[in-house]
Amino acid sequence: MTKTANIPAHEIRSLTNQELVHKIGELTKEERRITIEVLRLLREIERRQAFAELGYPSLFAYCTKALRYSEAAACRRIEAMRAMRETPEIETKLETGELSLSAVTQARTTIRHHEKFAKSKLTPEKRKDVMLSLCGQSKRQTEKALALEFSVPLPVTPVVQRETARGTTRVTIEFTEDEMKVFEEIRRLSGRPQNLKEALLRMAAKELTVLRKSHGEITVRSPSPAAVKREAVPKDEPLSGKDGEEPSAQALAQTPTSTPAFASASDSVSIFVKRYAWKKSGGRCEFRTESGVRCEARHGLEYDHVVPVSLGGLSNKDNIRVYCRQHNLLSATYILGRKCMAKYVPSMR
Ligand SMILES: [Zn+2]
Incomplete structure (x- = not known):
């Protein structure tokens, strides 16, 4: 591991140009190495759902609130982490700086758009080819390359909220x-x-x-x-x-949806129970951490069975609560175990 010593601010002015350029070169290398380390840790945090245990409704909320990344920075890191999970070959390219976090983010956004449009998934090989083809490209060149590769209107401008x-x-x-x-x-x-x-x-x-x-x-x-x-x-x-x-x-x-992918069968919940649960929740995820901190999610909420239907739980007002997607997942993980859940949730593998 390369470690560069900090230079006191008042000594920076006394450095020669050569020393200055050498120092900044070393630091940017170190910065990219640290970024990769951050991405690896984020991946494990997502796999273990550690952010959900801390009361955050998403990895994005954890990155912006707990780690204090800006929304754009959090987005780039999460996209790059997921891209690295899908295509391990890009890790070294990110570390050497040949591939940037923004190019990876742009590629993933475009690929998602394309897959939705074409109603088919890219093969892992194709995904790898696309990612590696963006090495050394500028932002504009990346946009052009992606627009040529995929017949979708580009550049895809994100919705800013x-x-x-x-x-x-x-x-x-x-x-x-x-x-x-x-x-x-x-x-x-x-x-x-x-x-x-x-x-x-x-x-x-x-x-x-x-x-x-x-x-x-x-x-x-x-x-x-x-x-x-x-x-x-x-x-x-x-x-x-x-x-x-x-x-x-x-x-x-803001009404919760009724589509947990597993264990819940929440369509069987009557409208009266749903109204009761929604009113009780105040339109906010009811998950609390051990220390009592409540999740702040008010969107993408779902009706969750406290005791799953598969274990004999009833769809009555004592057994239905409003949880966000991640906390619904987490509660299922507590009951069914990580191994079982990983079969359904790729990010937990
Ligand atoms: Zn939640």
Whole structure:
């Protein structure tokens, strides 16, 4: 291991150019070595679900809150760690600096996009070829190479989410010309000058109604236009504020899904039990660490059986709680064991 001694700040000015260049070269090498070490540790933290035991709903939340990485830095590290897990050959390329974390992130985002679009997975060999082809490429060259390789609109600009001071969330989305034409067409056919947000909310509300019907959560009415138009909902607003009042689109969006992949059979949970559990949870994951710290997740929540159905657990109000995906997984791991869970969850292998 190369270890370089720290130079006191006041001595930096007395270094010769040669010493200065040598020193910074050594340090950047050391920086990349440390990054690889961080990625290896993150991988083990994800495999053991150690972040979930600490009360974090995702590895990303752990990286940004506990490790204090910026959102973008956390994202790059998690993507690179997962890329290293899939393609071990890139580890040395990352360590030598031939491949950058951002190129790997960009490649993984594009590959995900492509796989979704093409409805098929890339083979490990192809994935490796793509990653290695990006060695030594600039950001722009990487974008071009990925755009040529995959027929998807590129560059894929991520959706940036920012919580504003008012407690609302600002979302920036980049649409291509063709994608924007869809909204223009909606405007034209509806004969109303509705703005993009209004159009998106209407579509989201319709989709949500379909989903909630398929999950047995509602039987008849769709959200009223007034509810759809309502701007923001306080975070702690219950699903139905007053008896009989339609929930807002945003409150609906926070309704837990009913799709744990294993052990839960939560579709068998009645709407009454779901309402009770949701109200009890206040729309927030109910997991607590041993020291009593509660998980902060309010999105991607699921109905979880405290005692799994497979072990005789009932779908009644005493046995149903609201957990985020990761804590649902963690509780299943406690009961079924890591070995069993690893069969279903690749990141735990
Ligand atoms: Zn949680």
